[in-house]
Amino acid sequence: MTIDEYILSHTDEESELLRSLVRDAGVNLLRPRMLSGHLQGRILKMFCRMMRPRRVLEIGTYTGYATLCMAEGLEEGALIHTVEINDEMEDFMMKYISRSPDRDKIRVHFGDAADVVPRLGETFDMVFIDAGKHQYTAYYEMVFPLVRPGGLILADNTLWDGKVAEDPPSSDKQTAGILAFNETVKRDERVEKVILPLRDGLTMLWKK
Ligand SMILES: C[S@@+](CC[C@H](N)C(=O)[O-])C[C@H]1O[C@@H](n2cnc3c(N)ncnc32)[C@H](O)[C@@H]1O
Numbered sequence: 001m002t003i004d005e006y007i008l009s010h011t012d013e014e015s016e017l018l019r020s021l022v023r024d025a026g027v028n029l030l031r032p033r034m035l036s037g038h039l040q041g042r043i044l045k046m047f048c049r050m051m052r053p054r055r056v057l058e059i060g061t062y063t064g065y066a067t068l069c070m071a072e073g074l075e076e077g078a079l080i081h082t083v084e085i086n087d088e089m090e091d092f093m094m095k096y097i098s099r100s101p102d103r104d105k106i107r108v109h110f111g112d113a114a115d116v117v118p119r120l121g122e123t124f125d126m127v128f129i130d131a132g133k134h135q136y137t138a139y140y141e142m143v144f145p146l147v148r149p150g151g152l153i154l155a156d157n158t159l160w161d162g163k164v165a166e167d168p169p170s171s172d173k174q175t176a177g178i179l180a181f182n183e184t185v186k187r188d189e190r191v192e193k194v195i196l197p198l199r200d201g202l203t204m205l206w207k208k
Helices: 003-009 016-028 038-051 065-072 087-097 113-120 133-146 160-165 173-187
Strands: 055-059 079-084 106-110 124-129 147-156 191-196 202-207
Touching (some): 003 038, 016 065, 016 087, 038 065, 038 124, 038 147, 055 065, 065 079, 065 087, 065 106, 079 087, 079 113, 087 106, 106 113, 124 133, 133 147, 133 173, 160 173, 173 191, 173 202
Parallel strands (some): 055 079, 055 124, 079 106, 124 147
Antiparallel strands (some): 147 202, 191 202
Protein backbone atom coordinates (compact mmCIF):
# COMPACT_ATOMS: atom_id res chain seq x y z
CA MET A 1 0.00 0.00 0.00
CA THR A 2 1.38 3.44 -0.88
CA ILE A 3 1.21 6.25 1.65
CA ASP A 4 -1.42 7.99 -0.53
CA GLU A 5 -3.56 4.83 -0.48
CA TYR A 6 -3.09 4.60 3.28
CA ILE A 7 -4.19 8.24 3.74
CA LEU A 8 -7.34 7.72 1.66
CA SER A 9 -8.20 4.45 3.37
CA HIS A 10 -8.10 6.26 6.74
CA THR A 11 -10.01 9.37 5.56
CA ASP A 12 -13.78 9.63 5.19
CA GLU A 13 -15.02 8.09 1.95
CA GLU A 14 -16.56 10.06 -0.89
CA SER A 15 -20.29 9.62 -1.40
CA GLU A 16 -21.49 7.31 -4.16
CA LEU A 17 -22.63 10.46 -6.02
CA LEU A 18 -19.07 11.86 -5.99
CA ARG A 19 -17.62 8.50 -7.02
CA SER A 20 -19.91 8.37 -10.05
CA LEU A 21 -19.02 11.98 -10.90
CA VAL A 22 -15.32 11.05 -10.88
CA ARG A 23 -15.92 7.97 -13.07
CA ASP A 24 -18.01 10.02 -15.51
CA ALA A 25 -15.34 12.75 -15.66
CA GLY A 26 -12.63 10.16 -16.30
CA VAL A 27 -14.53 8.76 -19.28
CA ASN A 28 -16.11 11.90 -20.75
CA LEU A 29 -14.00 14.97 -19.91
CA LEU A 30 -10.68 16.03 -21.38
CA ARG A 31 -9.06 17.21 -18.16
CA PRO A 32 -10.56 15.19 -15.29
CA ARG A 33 -7.52 15.89 -13.12
CA MET A 34 -8.72 19.48 -12.69
CA LEU A 35 -11.33 18.36 -10.17
CA SER A 36 -10.31 18.48 -6.51
CA GLY A 37 -10.57 14.74 -5.82
CA HIS A 38 -11.09 12.60 -2.74
CA LEU A 39 -8.53 14.00 -0.28
CA GLN A 40 -8.85 17.69 -1.13
CA GLY A 41 -12.62 17.33 -1.25
CA ARG A 42 -12.73 15.95 2.30
CA ILE A 43 -10.40 18.76 3.44
CA LEU A 44 -12.65 21.42 1.87
CA LYS A 45 -15.62 19.88 3.64
CA MET A 46 -13.65 19.89 6.91
CA PHE A 47 -12.80 23.60 6.44
CA CYS A 48 -16.53 24.26 6.17
CA ARG A 49 -17.21 22.23 9.30
CA MET A 50 -14.56 24.21 11.20
CA MET A 51 -15.26 27.70 9.84
CA ARG A 52 -19.06 27.28 9.76
CA PRO A 53 -19.32 29.83 6.91
CA ARG A 54 -22.71 31.29 6.05
CA ARG A 55 -21.56 32.38 2.59
CA VAL A 56 -18.95 30.64 0.46
CA LEU A 57 -17.67 31.66 -2.97
CA GLU A 58 -15.95 29.29 -5.40
CA ILE A 59 -14.27 30.67 -8.52
CA GLY A 60 -14.07 27.83 -11.06
CA THR A 61 -16.79 25.16 -10.73
CA TYR A 62 -15.78 22.74 -13.52
CA THR A 63 -17.63 19.48 -12.63
CA GLY A 64 -19.00 20.77 -9.31
CA TYR A 65 -16.90 18.24 -7.37
CA ALA A 66 -15.47 20.74 -4.85
CA THR A 67 -18.78 22.62 -4.76
CA LEU A 68 -20.56 19.45 -3.65
CA CYS A 69 -17.88 18.71 -1.05
CA MET A 70 -18.10 22.20 0.47
CA ALA A 71 -21.91 22.10 0.38
CA GLU A 72 -21.79 18.86 2.41
CA GLY A 73 -20.02 20.74 5.19
CA LEU A 74 -22.41 23.72 5.28
CA GLU A 75 -25.06 24.22 7.91
CA GLU A 76 -28.72 24.75 7.10
CA GLY A 77 -29.33 28.20 5.63
CA ALA A 78 -25.72 28.61 4.45
CA LEU A 79 -25.00 29.02 0.72
CA ILE A 80 -22.19 28.46 -1.74
CA HIS A 81 -22.03 30.63 -4.85
CA THR A 82 -19.92 29.03 -7.55
CA VAL A 83 -18.87 30.72 -10.79
CA GLU A 84 -17.92 28.95 -14.04
CA ILE A 85 -17.00 30.65 -17.31
CA ASN A 86 -17.56 27.58 -19.50
CA ASP A 87 -21.29 27.01 -19.90
CA GLU A 88 -20.58 23.73 -21.74
CA MET A 89 -20.03 22.26 -18.27
CA GLU A 90 -23.63 22.98 -17.27
CA ASP A 91 -25.17 19.61 -18.22
CA PHE A 92 -22.36 17.66 -16.58
CA MET A 93 -22.35 19.53 -13.28
CA MET A 94 -26.14 19.82 -13.01
CA LYS A 95 -26.50 16.06 -13.44
CA TYR A 96 -24.74 15.70 -10.07
CA ILE A 97 -25.74 18.90 -8.28
CA SER A 98 -29.43 18.17 -8.93
CA ARG A 99 -29.07 14.71 -7.31
CA SER A 100 -27.27 15.98 -4.22
CA PRO A 101 -29.10 16.27 -0.88
CA ASP A 102 -27.23 19.61 -0.55
CA ARG A 103 -28.45 21.06 -3.86
CA ASP A 104 -30.46 23.83 -2.16
CA LYS A 105 -27.25 25.24 -0.68
CA ILE A 106 -25.68 25.69 -4.14
CA ARG A 107 -26.06 28.63 -6.53
CA VAL A 108 -24.30 28.19 -9.88
CA HIS A 109 -23.47 31.27 -11.96
CA PHE A 110 -22.12 31.18 -15.51
CA GLY A 111 -19.80 33.91 -16.76
CA ASP A 112 -16.42 35.44 -16.10
CA ALA A 113 -15.89 35.66 -12.33
CA ALA A 114 -14.60 39.21 -12.86
CA ASP A 115 -18.09 40.22 -14.03
CA VAL A 116 -20.23 37.88 -11.93
CA VAL A 117 -18.73 38.21 -8.44
CA PRO A 118 -19.17 41.99 -8.02
CA ARG A 119 -22.83 41.58 -9.06
CA LEU A 120 -23.61 38.97 -6.38
CA GLY A 121 -23.87 41.68 -3.72
CA GLU A 122 -22.62 39.28 -1.02
CA THR A 123 -19.87 39.22 1.56
CA PHE A 124 -18.15 35.90 2.17
CA ASP A 125 -16.80 33.89 5.09
CA MET A 126 -14.83 31.56 2.84
CA VAL A 127 -13.58 31.81 -0.76
CA PHE A 128 -12.02 29.06 -2.87
CA ILE A 129 -10.02 30.43 -5.82
CA ASP A 130 -9.55 27.70 -8.43
CA ALA A 131 -9.81 29.20 -11.95
CA GLY A 132 -7.43 30.77 -14.52
CA LYS A 133 -3.95 30.70 -13.00
CA HIS A 134 -2.75 33.89 -14.72
CA GLN A 135 -5.64 35.77 -13.06
CA TYR A 136 -5.06 34.68 -9.46
CA THR A 137 -3.87 38.10 -8.24
CA ALA A 138 -6.86 39.79 -9.90
CA TYR A 139 -9.28 37.32 -8.28
CA TYR A 140 -7.59 37.88 -4.92
CA GLU A 141 -7.83 41.66 -5.16
CA MET A 142 -11.45 41.39 -6.28
CA VAL A 143 -12.58 39.11 -3.46
CA PHE A 144 -10.50 40.58 -0.63
CA PRO A 145 -12.89 43.47 0.19
CA LEU A 146 -15.81 41.01 0.03
CA VAL A 147 -14.36 38.71 2.70
CA ARG A 148 -15.24 39.49 6.30
CA PRO A 149 -12.40 39.89 8.82
CA GLY A 150 -11.71 36.42 10.22
CA GLY A 151 -12.73 34.87 6.91
CA LEU A 152 -10.66 32.35 4.96
CA ILE A 153 -9.45 32.55 1.36
CA LEU A 154 -8.15 29.32 -0.17
CA ALA A 155 -6.20 29.25 -3.42
CA ASP A 156 -5.56 25.99 -5.24
CA ASN A 157 -2.52 24.90 -7.29
CA THR A 158 -0.15 27.40 -5.71
CA LEU A 159 2.84 25.05 -6.06
CA TRP A 160 1.96 24.46 -9.73
CA ASP A 161 3.59 21.07 -10.12
CA GLY A 162 6.73 22.34 -8.37
CA LYS A 163 7.37 24.93 -11.11
CA VAL A 164 7.22 27.80 -8.58
CA ALA A 165 10.56 26.68 -7.11
CA GLU A 166 12.38 26.06 -10.40
CA ASP A 167 15.54 27.98 -11.10
CA PRO A 168 15.41 29.75 -13.51
CA PRO A 169 11.67 30.26 -13.08
CA SER A 170 9.49 29.03 -15.90
CA SER A 171 8.21 31.92 -17.99
CA ASP A 172 4.91 30.37 -19.13
CA LYS A 173 1.88 32.54 -18.40
CA GLN A 174 0.28 30.25 -15.88
CA THR A 175 3.43 29.76 -13.81
CA ALA A 176 4.03 33.52 -13.96
CA GLY A 177 0.49 34.07 -12.68
CA ILE A 178 0.97 31.73 -9.73
CA LEU A 179 4.40 33.24 -8.93
CA ALA A 180 2.93 36.76 -8.95
CA PHE A 181 0.07 35.65 -6.69
CA ASN A 182 2.41 33.92 -4.24
CA GLU A 183 4.62 37.04 -4.05
CA THR A 184 1.61 39.34 -3.59
CA VAL A 185 0.16 37.37 -0.70
CA LYS A 186 3.59 36.87 0.89
CA ARG A 187 3.90 40.67 1.21
CA ASP A 188 0.27 41.24 2.21
CA GLU A 189 0.19 41.99 5.93
CA ARG A 190 -3.61 42.02 6.00
CA VAL A 191 -3.56 38.22 5.96
CA GLU A 192 -1.89 35.32 7.77
CA LYS A 193 -0.92 32.62 5.30
CA VAL A 194 0.28 29.05 4.98
CA ILE A 195 0.86 26.94 1.89
CA LEU A 196 -0.35 23.42 2.57
CA PRO A 197 1.77 20.99 0.51
CA LEU A 198 -1.40 19.14 -0.40
CA ARG A 199 -1.75 17.80 -3.93
CA ASP A 200 -0.67 20.79 -6.08
CA GLY A 201 -0.42 23.27 -3.17
CA LEU A 202 -3.34 24.85 -1.34
CA THR A 203 -2.73 28.31 0.15
CA MET A 204 -4.78 29.28 3.21
CA LEU A 205 -5.14 33.01 3.83
CA TRP A 206 -6.84 34.22 7.00
CA LYS A 207 -8.05 37.82 6.84
CA LYS A 208 -7.05 39.73 9.97
C1 LIG B 1 -9.46 23.64 -11.89
S1 LIG B 1 -11.06 23.82 -12.54
C2 LIG B 1 -12.07 23.95 -11.11
C3 LIG B 1 -12.14 22.70 -10.31
C4 LIG B 1 -13.11 22.72 -9.15
N1 LIG B 1 -12.97 23.92 -8.34
C5 LIG B 1 -12.84 21.53 -8.25
O1 LIG B 1 -12.01 21.66 -7.34
O2 LIG B 1 -13.42 20.46 -8.47
C6 LIG B 1 -11.03 25.49 -13.13
C7 LIG B 1 -12.31 25.98 -13.78
O3 LIG B 1 -12.27 27.41 -13.82
C8 LIG B 1 -12.97 27.86 -14.95
N2 LIG B 1 -12.59 29.26 -15.21
C9 LIG B 1 -11.45 29.71 -15.82
N3 LIG B 1 -11.45 31.06 -15.86
C10 LIG B 1 -12.60 31.48 -15.24
C11 LIG B 1 -13.15 32.75 -14.98
N4 LIG B 1 -12.52 33.88 -15.33
N5 LIG B 1 -14.36 32.82 -14.35
C12 LIG B 1 -15.00 31.66 -13.97
N6 LIG B 1 -14.50 30.41 -14.20
C13 LIG B 1 -13.32 30.32 -14.83
C14 LIG B 1 -12.55 26.86 -16.02
O4 LIG B 1 -13.47 26.86 -17.11
C15 LIG B 1 -12.53 25.54 -15.23
O5 LIG B 1 -13.74 24.85 -15.37
